[in-house]
Amino acid sequence: MEFGSERGAVQNRIIKYCSDIGWEYLSPEEALTYRNGEGNILLREIFIRQILNLNPKLEYENAEEVVRKLERIPSNVEGNLTAWEYLKGLKQVFVQDENREINVRLLDTENFRNNVFHVTDELKFVSGNKTNRYDLVFYVNGFPILLIETKAAYKINGLSEAFEQIKRYHWETPEALSLLQLFSITHLIDFYYSATWNLSAKDLNRWKHKEEFDFEHLIKTFFDRKNILKIVTDYILFVKKDDRLSKVVLKPHQIRAVGKVVDRARDRRKRRGLVWHTQGSGKTYTMITAAKLILESPEFENPTVIMLVDRNELEQQLFNNLSSVGLENVRVAMSKRDLKKLLIDDYRGLIVSTIHKFHLMPKDVNRRRNIFVFIDEAHRTTEGDLGTYLMAALPNATIIGFTGTPRDKTKHGKGTFVTFGIDDPPYGYLDKYSILESIEDGTTLKINYTLAENSLLPSKEVLEREFLNLKEIEGVSDIETLNRALSKATTLKNLLKNRERIDRIAQFISKHFRENVEPMGYKAFIVAVDREACAIYKEALDRYLSPEYSEVVISKNHNDPPELKRYHHTEEEERLIRRRFKEEETPKILIVTEKLLTGFDAPILYAMYLDKPMRDHVLLQAIARVNRPYEDENGRKKPAGLIVDFVGILDNLERALSFDSSDIEGVLTDLEVLKGHLKDLMEEGRVEYLSILKGKRGDKAVEEVLNVFRDQEKRHKFYQFFNELKAIYEILTPDPFLRPYIEDFALYTRIYSILKQAYESVDVGKKILERELSEKIKELIKGAPVNATIKEELEIVEIDENTLKKLLSSKATDTEKVFNLLKSAELTINRNLEKEPYLIPLAERLEELTREYHNRQKNTKEMLNELKELSEEIVRVRKEMRALGLSVETFTVYWILKKMGVERALDFKDKIEEIFNEHKLWKVNKSEGRKLKIELTKLFLNLLGSERIREVTETVNKILEILRK
Missing domain, CATH: 1.20.1050 (Glutathione S-transferase Yfyf (Class Pi); Chain A, domain 2)
Structure with a gap:
């Protein structure tokens, strides 16, 4: 076995480790029997048996009906949602004896031992004229839930190749993917998983080993049967945004936090908890999933979950349409009175509100214990009296705070973090996902920063006196408090809003954006000190960039002067601006001061031109807008985020971000570094x-x-x-x-x-x-003088008689000729393989030669001779195919007979043609396939002799496999 090989070191290891923990291995042949043909993915017999085991009131006909419905679901993400709803037990069938619809259970999530778990390999799935072979497929109760694409450990780009294959499966054989819920890619060193029908590289999730590398532990923890059932049923979310359905599966840190939150909800002694998951790490989905699990679980006895979110987030479509992630019984509290009535009336289900609606709420409005309050951005929403009103109104509730920023130094030993962290000493976190951990996982990106030139920065003395030295904004956690402080900083604001200064900055930004940001395909924010400054920036920027490049997004005030009113947008207009900004069209720059600095997620955002004094939580939240991973259609990934500081606030990072250094490690890097x-x-x-x-x-x-x-x-x-x-x-x-x-x-x-x-x-x-x-x-x-040193590319061309002569007679060295021939042969075969399957044996030989050369089993001279012969055969076989004018099937059989030494093989072309014409449906009809195989076997035995029966059988099987591909 070759070290680190795909089959030996990866695929077979996974099967072995999964067998150790209770998965039963099915050979491809056994799985095919259960599947009832290569065009089916369900293990039909096992699936029906398990439906009847788990649903005593159902008859065989009901199980058959479920099979038929699953086979007819659309081959897209909507169909995949339907399949998932079946797995969740949300779909029904009509039972005659009961004279009613009954929910069908496909899984037993309470006792995993009542399910059967199978894994098979090399599963071939046929869809029309497309055939794909999946490395590993995992089944629960005969239902396919996960496929793995494996690559050899020594393949440098193995994971990228595996991911590309997963994408191809979605396009070529979508019928199988309509049922499969998850996919994984691995090359032994790393193991990634994601949701089917979500083909964004940024949503690949790394399943991590805790300390030193241990592939066995990694596989056994992920494929633990309880874990797999929970991932499939609890941690997949189908989300509708802008009328488009998408699908996500939670990342490991989200799964971990959800588990801890639900455990805390069960705990009769501990009633508080704080979850710090850094900005951009998917905190919203963590909260929603935890809420769903609590609401769905009978052990919480018909509970109430109150989700207190930021006012900006409340406006988002996700919170206005929580049913899109499977949450029913949702009420959005529209006013203080509405919230109070819901609590007095003892509403059961999910209530979405803001913390401000608890202002002046009476004590003991509801004393029930099974009330669970999730507070988003807890570091700022429970400041002052609001937290006190909440806790007094719901004295027996379990209250969990969620935050995207760590505890700042000013809050050590007091305030919100102690309130939430009282049950989790010494650090006060129920769960923590730090900035550094997030960057290492690729969940977020590093942020680079640079200071603008001194002539554009305001006076340091004024900045110190009117902003940095103010006690009331130490540890500032909400932008309203920051704005109140800035409203008193008259001299500083006047400096920042100086029209001549803004014009020079606008000139700088237009040049910087065109040269640095736009050519990368990304977008930018300008953060101005207030709403008036936003208007001034827009006016200045339009002098240097086309007006459609930028838009102003600010809040509205009835008393605004005309120069601000011109930037008032309706809700629909603003929604359109946000959506267009997230896509690859105009606007390319948004000018903001308060809106969009929290809760707005636009991965295409790369640069933030910062011209507003900020610090601590507010600063960390704002700059985190640029840390979202992004990958364009060509596979180019955003390298980092960028902050250009026109205030000078980042000149002293310790004062700008007064957190423990370990908590903000890696968040900002000076471009000079x-x-x-x-x-x-x-x-x-x-x-x-x-x-x-x-x-x-x-x-x-x-x-x-x-x-x-x-x-x-x-x-x-x-x-x-x-x-x-x-x-x-x-x-x-x-x-x-x-x-x-x-x-x-x-x-x-x-x-x-x-x-x-x-x-x-x-x-x-x-x-x-x-x-x-x-x-x-x-x-x-482009202009670098390197052409004479080394050429840019190898000579790779499709091989024919002329190009082969040219490649062999070139002045290139033998080593270069080897690679020219090797890659040219690969190119020729790959481009023509689908229409010319007789090239498959040559492709296999080329792969074998490549491996031998890379492993130094052949020297350059030997390799050159071998490749010359192989290339000549490619030319010869393609030329003969064109000359004879035979069908692909007939020519493939003829060519293989000729290679086996059959003299006058061409004399049998009519007989071969006749056999294939008699069995035209052999690829889709099993009976016809068997008859064709028998006829070809007879023909070969007549030509080669009965003593070569084993060789004949293997050859016929090989021919049919080639033609199926």
């Missing part, structure tokens, strides 16, 4: 990588690169180096600081391109750089 890191990387690269090109140019340089990086570990290390370098270039370009390094970076891109072409998928080279490099980086390196 990034420049220093780039300089170090460049020095390292010159020694380790550019030195291999010393004294070599052109083809010799290519040969050296290909030979040095045949070592997998070296290649992987270079890829990591280049990707880190590329991310920094993406951020810093077009800073003049980069000028001394442009030529070196251009050389690294050439090396990267050559290696990707030579060692990865054939569809690379220039295309990979087209996809991976932003326009501003392409522009930066």
Whole structure:
């Protein structure tokens, strides 16, 4: 077994570990028997048996009806929701004896041992003329819940390839994906899972091992039968936003927190808890899921859950339409009186409100114990008397605070955090998901910052006196308190709103945005000191950028002057602005001062031009708008977020963010630090990588690169180096600081391109750089004088007689010729395989040769000869196919007979054609398939002799497998 191989070290290990914990393995043949054909995914017999076991009132006909309904559901996310509703026991069938509809249970979630768990591998699914083979499929009670795509541990881009295959399965065989709820990708080192019908890379969730790497522990914890049932039934959410249905599955930190919140709700002694999950880590879904589980569970005896959210969030569609995530019995408290009446009337279900509606609420409005209050942004919503009113009104309620920011130094030992954290000493957190952990998981991104030039910054003395030294804003947690403090800072506000200054900043922003942000495909915020400043910024920015580039989003006031009223938007207009901003269209810049600085999630937002003094919680919440991961359609990922500070507030981070250093570790990095890191990387690269090109140019340089990086570990290390370098270039370009390094970076891109072409998928080279490099980086390196040092790409062409001669007679070195031929053969086969399946044996031989060469089992001379022969055969077989004019089926059989040494194989073409014409439906009809197989076997035995029966049987099976593909 090859070390780290896909089948041996990954696939078979998963089956072994899952078998250890109670999953029963089914061979592909056994699974196919239960599936009743390759066009079905349900294990039909097992599925029906389990329905009858779990639903004593149902008859066989009822179970058959469920099967028929599942087979007819649409092959899209809406159909997948229907399948999930069946798994949740929410769907019904009519039972004649009962004369009524009865809910069907497909799973027993209370006693997992009443379910049967199966895993199978190499599951082939056929949809029309498309066939896909899934590496591993997991079933509960015969219902497919999860598929895994595995890759060999040594494959550098294995996970990316696996993810691309998952995407392809959704397009090519969606009927199977209409039932499957989850997918995973793994290459032994990492294990990621996500929801089917959600193909965004940012929603891939890493299932983590706690300390040192242990693949067995990782698999056994994820596939623990209780865990899988909970993930499928409790932690999948179907969400409707802007009339589009989407699907998510909770991340590990969300699952962990939900479990702790529900456990705290059960606890008769502990009635408080604080959950800190950093901004951007999905706190809303955590709250909603915990609320759902409490409301659905009989053990809480028809409870009430009160969700207290931010006023901005209350306006969001998600909170106005919680039924879209499966929550029924939802009431939004429209006023203080409405909330009070709901509590006095002892309403059971979910109440959504704001904390402010508890103001002046009487004591003991409801003393029931099974009331559970979830408070979003607890660090600010329970400040002052509001928390006191809440706790007095509901004295026996369990109250859980959720926050996106850590405890600041001013609140140690007092205030909100002690109120919520009293049951969880010494740190006061029921659950914590820190900024650093979030960045490591890829849930959020790092944020870089830079200070504007001194001439644009306000006076330091005024900033200190009128803002930073104010005691009342230490640990400020809401923007209203901040605004009140700023309203008194007359001199500071006048400085910030100076029209000449704003004009110069607008000029700077327009240039910076066009050169730094727009070429990356991202968007920006301008945060002005107040609403009037927003209007001034818009007026100034329109002088340097087209007016449609930007929009002002501010709150309305009836007494506003005309210059502000022009930016008043209706709710529908503002909703449209928000939606368009999140997409790849105008507006590209939003000018704000208060709105959208909390609760607004736009992953495409990259840069924040900060011209409003902020600190502590308010600052952390605002800058977190830029930390959301984003990936465009070409697979380019947002490298980080960026803050450009025009106030000088970030000049002293300790004062701007007065939190424990460990809690905000990694949140902000000065661009000057990034420049220093780039300089170090460049020095390292010159020694380790550019030195291999010393004294070599052109083809010799290519040969050296290909030979040095045949070592997998070296290649992987270079890829990591280049990707880190590329991310920094993406951020810093077009800073003049980069000028001394442009030529070196251009050389690294050439090396990267050559290696990707030579060692990865054939569809690379220039295309990979087209996809991976932003326009501003392409522009930066366009003129770098590196053409004479090393070429940009290998010669990869589709092989025919002319191109083969050209490749073999070129002046390239033998090493380069090997890779030119290898990738050209791969390109030719891949492009024509679907219409010319007789190329499959040649594809398999090419794969074997590639592996042998990479593992140094063949030297360059041997490989060149082998590839020459293989390429000649590709040309020969395709030429003969065109000349003979036979059907694909007949030619494939003829060619394989010829390869087996059958003389005059062509004489039997009519007989072969006749067999296939007689059994035209062989691919979709099992009976016809068997007859075709018998006829071909007879023909082969007549030609080769009965003593070769084993060889004949294997060959016929191989031919039919090839033609099915």
